[in-house]
Amino acid sequence: MANTKDILVPDIGDFTGVEVIEVLVAVGDTIRPEDPLISLESDKAAMEIPSPEAGIVKSIKLKVGDKVSEGDLMLTIETTAAAAAETPADKPAEKSVDKPVPAAPAPAKTAAPAEAKAAAPSAAPTVETRPPPVAPVNIDEAGFKLAHASPSVRKFARELGANLGKITGTGNKGRITPDDVKAFVKKVLTSGSTGGDFKVAPMPEIDFSQFGAIDIEPLSRINKLTGQVLHRNWVTAPHVTQFDEADITELEKFRKQLNAEHKGDGARVTVLAFLMKALVSALKEYPRFNSSLDATGENLILKKYVHIGVAMDTPAGLVVPVIRDCDRKSLIELANEVVETSVRARDKKLSPADMQGGCISISSLGGIGGTAFTPIVNSPEVAILGVSRAAMKPVYINDEFVPRLILPLSLSYDHRVIDGADGARFTSFLNKVLSDTRRLLL
Numbered sequence: 224m225a226n227t228k229d230i231l232v233p234d235i236g237d238f239t240g241v242e243v244i245e246v247l248v249a250v251g252d253t254i255r256p257e258d259p260l261i262s263l264e265s266d267k268a269a270m271e272i273p274s275p276e277a278g279i280v281k282s283i284k285l286k287v288g289d290k291v292s293e294g295d296l297m298l299t300i301e302t303t304a305a306a307a308a309e310t311p312a313d314k315p316a317e318k319s320v321d322k323p324v325p326a327a328p329a330p331a332k333t334a335a336p337a338e339a340k341a342a343a344p345s346a347a348p349t350v351e352t353r354p355p356p357v358a359p360v361n362i363d364e365a366g367f368k369l370a371h372a373s374p375s376v377r378k379f380a381r382e383l384g385a386n387l388g389k390i391t392g393t394g395n396k397g398r399i400t401p402d403d404v405k406a407f408v409k410k411v412l413t414s415g416s417t418g419g420d421f422k423v424a425p426m427p428e429i430d431f432s433q434f435g436a437i438d439i440e441p442l443s444r445i446n447k448l449t450g451q452v453l454h455r456n457w458v459t460a461p462h463v464t465q466f467d468e469a470d471i472t473e474l475e476k477f478r479k480q481l482n483a484e485h486k487g488d489g490a491r492v493t494v495l496a497f498l499m500k501a502l503v504s505a506l507k508e509y510p511r512f513n514s515s516l517d518a519t520g521e522n523l524i525l526k527k528y529v530h531i532g533v534a535m536d537t538p539a540g541l542v543v544p545v546i547r548d549c550d551r552k553s554l555i556e557l558a559n560e561v562v563e564t565s566v567r568a569r570d571k572k573l574s575p576a577d578m579q580g581g582c583i584s585i586s587s588l589g590g591i592g593g594t595a596f597t598p599i600v601n602s603p604e605v606a607i608l609g610v611s612r613a614a615m616k617p618v619y620i621n622d623e624f625v626p627r628l629i630l631p632l633s634l635s636y637d638h639r640v641i642d643g644a645d646g647a648r649f650t651s652f653l654n655k656v657l658s659d660t661r662r663l664l665l
């Protein structure tokens with residue numbers, strides 16, 4: 224006989240208000256015990272909630288973006304006699320889908336045994352503790368394929384961005400063990416490529432309310448992730464910032480003319496699109512700026528593509544989506560893509576893939592103000608171009624001061640890869656192409 228049953232969020236450890244990042248079933252789906260129903264993600268862990276029993280999904284009570292806690296209603300299913308026979312009510316749930324990742328740096332939160340919760344559904348979520356983000360590395364797929372390692376070790380290595388092909392196995396018949404992967408990652412982290420043992424004194428815990436009234440506002444997920452990545456980049460890449468000024472008087476005339484010509488079709492070219500074009504030329508002239516250090520810190524990976532990250536200010540925090548193949552796009556195409564991407568960024572529609580693969584980034588604060596700043600390199604990229612507000616300034620030309628529109632540039636670079644002289648050459652080159660846009664055609 225058919226029976227409708229509510230499926231609740233089971234015991235998910237100490238987590239509450241965890242965001243639903245994926246709903247893995249649809250109304251009408253036939254599900255078996257342990258089939259994953261939803262994925263949750265907190266800042267510490269990602270977990271899949273499996274079904275405690277078999278049945279047919281009748282209704283789904285949550286959606287992506289909802290925040291859930293133990294006991295919240297996820298969905299209703301229709302159980303059948305056949306399904307019930309398949310799932311004895313007292314059968315304790317087993318962890319399913321992926322096995323928990325071994326020994327991640329943060330303390331692993333595991334779900335309490337399902338049978339400990341009489342009232343809660345029996346299935347225990349699969350918890351995967353996330354390591355803090357490390358610099359993405361190029362995985363050598365061929366070496367990875369040939370390596371002698373089990374699926375769980377492969378998964379572990381991939382999550383840490385470790386090249387299995389470079390790891391010597393110490394297990395049975397040379398099999399790579401989880402400890403081998405950990406030892407390899409530890410070696411890379413303590414080598415010159417990603418920094419050493421960087422210890423700072425802990426910040427004392429201060430009760431600010433003793434000094435006056437306060438409010439407490441939790442940081443957004445983007446704030447927290449960005450903070451970790453910026454901190455890592457700041458302490459691992461020795462930064463130098465080269466300041467310069469480009470005369471964009473003629474560029475601005477051309478930009479206004481272009482915008483007047485395209486008034487009807489809605490295209491609007493900002494200074495940013497010209498900067499992207501100028502960067503494409505500069506990266507061709509100075510290919511070392513289009514590179515990344517590999518995981519060992521001993522090789523430079525020189526890229527033949529030009530993908531540019533554009534820092535975007537959104538209500539939820541800073542994001543840096545990547546505009547791909549900038550060398551193959553026109554000024555108008557780049558301008559349109561920046562607008563379209565910034566709308567998606569503000570609507571929280573960007574996926575992690577949209578933020579990957581950048582060669583160099585631009586952080587433009589020109590629409591807001593300021594005369595100069597020191598942007599942080601978006602590692603594993605090796606340089607970032609900061610742009611401040613253009614202003615009319617008197618420039619001494621042919622024995623007289625003439626008013627020119629001057630754009631301040633602040634180029635931060637990773638001094639492990641870029642020498643100071645090249646930093647100055649790079650911004651001088653940018654100045655040249657920005658002051659005379661005909662050079663962008665060369």
Ligand code: CAO
Binds near residue numbers: 537588589613
């Ligand atoms: N000097 C003077 N004016 C500028 C300028 C500059 N350098 N850059 C932009 N402007 C003008 C634009 O032309 C536009 O004016 P009009 O409306 O009259 O044409 C106005 O400022 C607003 O521009 P915008 O900011 O909307 O557009 P953009 O293409 O320049 O930038 C984007 C798009 C998404 C990069 C921007 O909106 C943004 O989010 N900037 C913040 C980036 C950030 O947070 N960086 C910090 C990261 S930490 O290092």
